[in-house]
Amino acid sequence: MHGTASAMAPPKADAVDANDLLIELAGQHGSVSALRAAILDRAVSGRLIAQGPVGVQQTAGAFPVPAHWHWARGTEIFSFVTSGSRGWAQYYAEKGPIFLRIGNLDYESIELDLKEIQRVQPPVGAEGTRTKVEAGDVLVSITGDTGMVGLVREGLGDAYINQHIALARPVSTALPEYIARALTAPTILGAVQRAQRGIKNSLGLEDIRKIALPLPPLAEQKRIVAKVDQLMALCDELEAKQAKMRDVGDRVTKAALGALTSAETPEEFKVAWHRVADNFTSLFDGPAVIAGLREALLDLAMKGLLVPQDIGDGTAEAIVDALPSKRAALAKKLAFRQGDAQATGVPKDEQPHAVPPSWRWVRLNAFGCFMGGGTPSKANPDFWKGSIPWVSPKDMKRPFIADAEDHISRAALESSAAKLIPSPSLLVVLRGMILAHSFPVALTERDVAVNQDMRALVFADPSLAPFVLRACQAARARVLARVERSSHGTCRLDSEVAESLPIPLPPVAEQKRIIARLEQLTALCNDLEARLLARDTCAGRLAESLVRASATDAAL
DSSP: OOOOTTTSOOOOSSHHHHHHHHHHHHTSTTHHHHHHHHHHHHHHTTOSSOOTTOOEEEOSSSSOEETTOEEEEHHHHEEEEEEOBSOGGGGEEEEEEEEEOGGGOBTTBSBOOOSSOEEEOOOSSHHHHHTBOOTTOEEEEOBSSTTOEEEOOTTOOSEEEBTTEEEEEEOTTSOHHHHHHHHHSHHHHHHHHHTOOSSSOBOOHHHHHHOEEEEOOHHHHHHHHHHHHHHHHHHHHHHHHHHHHHHHHHHHHHHHHHHHHTOOSHHHHHHHHHHHHHTHHHHSOSHHHHHHHHHHHHHHHHTTOSSOOOGGGOOSHHHHHHHHHHHHHHHHHHTOOOOOOOOSSOOGGGOSSOOOTTOEEEEGGGGEEEEEOOOOOTTSTTTTSSSEEEEOGGGGOSTTOOOOOEEEOHHHHHTSSOOOBOSSEEEEEOEESSGGGSSOEEEESSOBEEOTTEEEEEESSGGGHHHHHHHHHHHHHHHHTTOEEOTTSOEEOOHHHHHTOEEEEOOHHHHHHHHHHHHHHHHHHHHHHHHHHHHHHHHHHHHHHHHHHOOSTTTO
16 A cells, blocks of 8 residues: 555544554554554553543553552562573473473563473472463563563463563452553553663563552453454454565565566566556555665666667777776886786676677776775874774675774874775775675775775776776675675675676766666665655554544444
8 A cells, every 4th residue: 555644534433444544554564563552552541442431530650541440560460470490401301391481472462472382391399380380370571672471371281481581470350461461562561671770681570560550440451451352353464464465565576676687688678667667656665675676776787778778889898908007007006016907808607697789897806906904003092093084894884885983093004004095996895794794885085994804996997986886786696695604603705706706897978877877766766765764654653643543442
């Protein structure tokens, strides 16, 4: 669905219109989660089911509740509060009772997630008795991801908890389903989260005993739980439909982009492009899809399918022929010993895809001289007092953008193996702690220095830099397939692999047309992405407004 805030009518007080709007909102990203949160907040404030003439009067707690409700502490609600024991790994077994761990709880549901379970043979004695759960017990995660809530249902069988879970057993006047739902309401869960303390997120059993919950009479608790269950079932249904629609949409979008990027002739491309253009708004209906569109546009550009060829442009042969002498002159100017470039041409079997006849394939290292980075000595007191931009992988977290946070002094630079790299240069990250930080590339227009995990290509012909940058961006996925992971997690790309990367090179005039078109289409992508993000934010707010506006059972 593609509705916007301005296009949607406000919800009316009848079930049909509410459901219609729910379905509309379910087509927007994130709206179902917003609905769940709003439903729970209304439930614990007495605004989910009809209250008759009583109205909301009591304001003694964290927020107003009906006058016949009361705020109760955990000591009044729970007859027993405990947590599991440490060191039960020694009792793990292939058969036996279930050993409930933090992975069996979830923020999105009060139902226990039993897809993966551990079984134990518990010790005989008090520890086994104390940590055994009963039907109706409410479980709360108290370390790490705190505040996840689970309800022990009838039929679970014998089960025990580990030390990361608190067990709270409600008294007879507190319905376990209501207590579990109330604990997951954002207005209540927020108080739980604020009780976290220490370097590691944690809650104490005393926090559970002190927590304040709005408590209606038992009969009303049952009615509230019934209404919440009904609405949550609707949310689950809508979410399933949403997921199915997204899955189908993703497959259709990938197929459409795949047809574009695999087109081998202008005629095939024209047919595929018309198919995308005619269904643009339905294909690209989420911010995450825009990344795929950007990649597809780069891929098309590097295959010569983004702009038409012009016979008057000539070929790229003259550019390629001039590169060796320009590169030799640059190496001499830099006083930098640089090994001979690989043969300028790229064998047919190493060419990643077909290109127009006027294009040529060129190795990346033929465009200039690669310079390495180093690690200046930080013992130098003036290390960070200079004006030379010091670029490291952390400065290229955003795709293909370098923005140096640090600057070093010339003295610090001279104390290292690094050299001042003149602009324009292509900065390449060869090593990072995660795959996403390997082989991002960026074009710098300032003289910089780089650290030991990076290399920089100084261009012998600066006019080629903008196109080569985009060619490297387009090739990134192909390069990352050759990244190696070390035993301690670092991702490393062999510098020879990066430097010998095949680059498709069109004539100069066509390079300029391609860059202009990419900039135009990138601007459109950015605008579309911003609009989709705004739409999704609006959808979440509308979801909250829908539940807030539903003051009676009939309205829902």
